Amino acid sequence: AQSVTQLGSHVSVSEGALVLLRCNYSSSVPPYLFWYVQYPNQGLQLLLKYTSAATLVKGINGFEAEFKKSETSFHLTKPSAHMSDAAEYFCAVSEAGNQFYFGTGTSLTVIP
């Protein structure tokens, strides 16, 4: 069975500081991994996804994530936080089947 764990339901960073949001997954086969962002009162938007090509994946708005098979991790990073990055972030995993499995989300606060 697949599962996704996001460590830290709330993360606060100062504007300009590094953003690190953690995601660990469990999967019996090499998975497909996704990060989504949700701004207040909106649906989820895709930030980036890993589909077994390069292990370092670049997404929109300066975010990137690295797939580490040995650690079963897919952490999301951004070198310098901006006020507009304040949102809820969800990690998700999919195998070859029909369903996505989402983590419980991390709320990012950016302090001016």
Place this chain on the structure above:
Amino acid sequence: NAGVTQTPKFRVLKTGQSMTLLCAQDMNHEYMYWYRQDPGMGLRLIHYSVGEGTTAKGEVPDGYNVSRLKKQNFLLGLESAAPSQTSVYFCATRLWGGADTQYFGPGTRLTVL
């Protein structure tokens, strides 16, 4: 291109009332999903469909029914609403499975009194 739309955006029901949420997509995607989002619980899958005329249960299907009579529409029904069904409901679509991305609608905020 509207993408994924949801109707209505907001609704308030009394316990025991029924309603139907409509999800419509113009992307010609095969797969469609209904999720509910509650604080601290992420997104939980209610039902999904892998093609016109097919539906399947997700993680939390009790109290909900769905239908996919047309490829572009996926309906979520609440036959007898309960306060526990107060939530934000999201529809999502996907071309196929595997590595394909899910695309989300804007959500429906439902309150059951």
